[in-house]
Amino acid sequence: DSGVTQTPKHLITATGQRVTLRCSPRSGDLSVYWYQQSLDQGLQFLIQYYNGEERAKGNILERFSAQQFPDLHSELNLSSLELGDSALYFCASSVRGTILGNTGELFFGEGSRLTVL
């Protein structure tokens, strides 16, 4: 058990809908990272938050947004869903999140499997 909790584990929805994925980091971890794993693209970094602030952005679509709350949990919002958004969405956390230097060990959640029909 990594200590990172993601909900829901599975989600099936229709095109055009909006969903919210939730992540609770390990106790004491300030950084939360979101990743998308699709069959054709593999794992891709989406976005990182550190102590409530956006720290780095990757290949995240404009239809997607995220935030980190004062209690450090994070939510990834996916809207106007398309078939191609079907993927596993992982959250990971780490203690540090400084721009310079490494960010420490990463601890991954079990993922949220999104299926868009």
Add this chain to the structure above:
Amino acid sequence: KNEVEQSPQNLTAQEGEFITINCSYSVGISALHWLQQHPGGGIVSLFMLSSGKKKHGRLIATINIQEKHSSLHITASHPRDSAVYICAVRGGLEGAQKLVFGQGTRLTINP
């Protein structure tokens, strides 16, 4: 050319064999991660390396910064080692915060 290349893409071996998975990257990095993804989908971080060698149980990871190459070794392999092993680098072209992932190596250990 991908920033991170793994080889082989697929590897099948017999229980007890010594396994090596390779990862090459094309830019300077601050750290390299080895991850394990089981068939259920969950990802476990095995190692984070910035230099030298690390060992945990039957797993050994090495990195050669000059050659931009890392290897993951499994000694006395076991069927429970069957998983996808993913190499990821941090601090390359995408910057310190963004992990760039290899395509993964699917390892199958037969009893």
